[in-house]
Amino acid sequence: MRPTNPPRRIRHIHIESGALKMDYRASAKQAQDVADELTGSGYSGLELRITVDDNVTDDLPALPCAELWD
Known part of the structure; x- marks a missing residue:
């Protein structure tokens, strides 16, 4: 049995x-990564x-260049 990937949560x-x-809309990880990066020093x-x-x-449009945050 192959493992399945959990569905991506959209935020x-x-x-x-x-x-x-x-x-924008983005996966939970992408949205958090962008927020963390933009609030960084x-x-x-x-x-x-x-x-x-x-x-x-x-x-809501998709986060531009979302694949860069994968």
Whole structure:
């Protein structure tokens, strides 16, 4: 019997900086990795507010270049 991969949990990631507001859907790992990277010390000069939650809707676009976060 071959092991099966568990289904990927899809999350909503909201990225905000001033008037710029972006919302995407991504796998749970991708969303958390992006949030961790953008809130890391390398981006301390930016005022970013990032949330990851389960408010996923069909109209949310996929995270751009999501395969880079796999």
